Amino acid sequence: MLRKVRSHGSVVQRVVMMTPRQCTIAKPQFPPAFSFFNTIVRPPVATMNTPDDGIFTQKRVLRSKVKKDLRSMDPVLRSQQDDAIQNLILEAPWFKSCKRLCAYISCSALREVDTSKVLQNVLQKETAKILYVPRVEDKNCHMRMLNISRIDDLIANSMNILEPAPLDAHGNARQDVMLADEPIDLLLLPGLAFDKTGRRLGRGGGYYDTFLSKYQELARQRNWKQPLLIALSYSVQILEDGVIPLTPSDVFIDALVSPSGFIPITPAAQEIIP
Ligand SMILES: Nc1nc2c(c(=O)[nH]1)N(C=O)[C@@H](CNc1ccc(C(=O)N[C@@H](CCC(=O)O)C(=O)O)cc1)CN2
Numbered sequence: 423m424l425r426k427v428r429s430h431g432s433v434v435q436r437v438v439m440m441t442p443r444q445c446t447i448a449k450p451q452f453p454p455a456f457s458f459f460n461t462i463v464r465p466p467v468a469t470m471n472t473p474d475d476g477i478f479t480q481k482r483v484l485r486s487k488v489k490k491d492l493r494s495m496d497p498v499l500r501s502q503q504d505d506a507i508q509n510l511i512l513e514a515p516w517f518k519s520c521k522r523l524c525a526y527i528s529c530s531a532l533r534e535v536d537t538s539k540v541l542q543n544v545l546q547k548e549t550a551k552i553l554y555v556p557r558v559e560d561k562n563c564h565m566r567m568l569n570i571s572r573i574d575d576l577i578a579n580s581m582n583i584l585e586p587a588p589l590d591a592h593g594n595a596r597q598d599v600m601l602a603d604e605p606i607d608l609l610l611l612p613g614l615a616f617d618k619t620g621r622r623l624g625r626g627g628g629y630y631d632t633f634l635s636k637y638q639e640l641a642r643q644r645n646w647k648q649p650l651l652i653a654l655s656y657s658v659q660i661l662e663d664g665v666i667p668l669t670p671s672d673v674f675i676d677a678l679v680s681p682s683g684f685i686p687i688t689p690a691a692q693e694i695i696p
């Protein structure tokens with residue numbers, strides 16, 4: 423949702439992100455320096471709660487627990503796990519051969535698995551890969567995946583997550599993956615918790631589940647091969663099977679990359695193991 427907000431005397435448009443049970447109005451902030459290692463400055467928030475049903479409460483409780491575990495993770499261990507996960511991806515045949523992919527821009531303040539090395543590799547001209555990254559449009563869990571060709575194409579949104587502006591430096595609309603003529607082969611997904619049956623707990627915005635179900639439908643209509651859905655996970659984020667509450671719109675992942683290796687879940691993921 424775009425809201426006009428008065429900031430130091432001038433009116434600026436800011437994207438205000440809404441989680442399903444909570445409307446959060448972020449105080450305007452000046453964009454920080456562009457960096458993968460951005461930190462979140464939490465603004466004071468106005469909060470509006472609506473009644474919950476049980477399963478969403480269970481999800482919320484689990485999110486809080488995992489966020490706490492992530493915050494208490496030793497930074498050295500975290501950095502080692504970031505390297506291990508990214509090295510596994512960079513060496514994987516399914517990554518090397520992939521031509522078009524969607525990936526998230528990691529936010530260290532959210533304790534997300536770092537994607538900076540992977541993205542740097544993808545954006546080298548020699549790899550000739552086409553990259554799409556998320557941009558929250560904030561209407562009905564609406565997120566688009568837009569094409570970028572340089573890290574400098576990104577600016578911080580109200581949550582301090584880097585994302586592309588809809589227009590590039592020449593004023594041309596960036597390509598939206600939903601309007602592309604060719605399919606993506608791979609999606610690298612963030613998340614708070616995962617299990618080895620393919621369940622994924624996101625941050626509660628419904629952005630990824632909504633996007634994934636729409637993209638899967640598009641691929642079905644066009645007779646395209648479905649993209650591999652591969653989530654990146656610290657060891658502490660892999661929970662016992664069945665512990666993650668499930669709601670009807672949850673989309674299952676194909677595989678996990680954790681510091682201890684690639685964990686295939688679906689037949690599609692088994693097929694790509696050398
Ligand atoms: N790096 C990255 N980019 C992404 C996502 C993501 O999870 N990671 N998204 C995936 O959807 C979308 C953005 N959705 C987001 C949803 C919540 C929060 C967030 O900061 N949540 C806080 C709690 C906020 C609150 O409850 O008011 C948190 O998780 O601590 C960030 C992004 C698109 N881009």
Ligand SMILES: Nc1ncnc2c1ncn2[C@@H]1O[C@H](COP(=O)(O)OP(=O)(O)OP(=O)(O)O)[C@@H](O)[C@H]1O
Pocket residue numbers: 442481563622623624625626627628629630631632633635636669671672
């Ligand atoms: N395909 C969809 N279409 C419409 N709404 C959806 C869809 N998927 C999820 N939602 C809605 O999004 C909200 C959040 O869902 P949920 O708690 O499962 O999110 P999440 O999996 O944690 O987040 P994300 O999908 O962003 O990673 C719910 O209200 C859910 O109904």
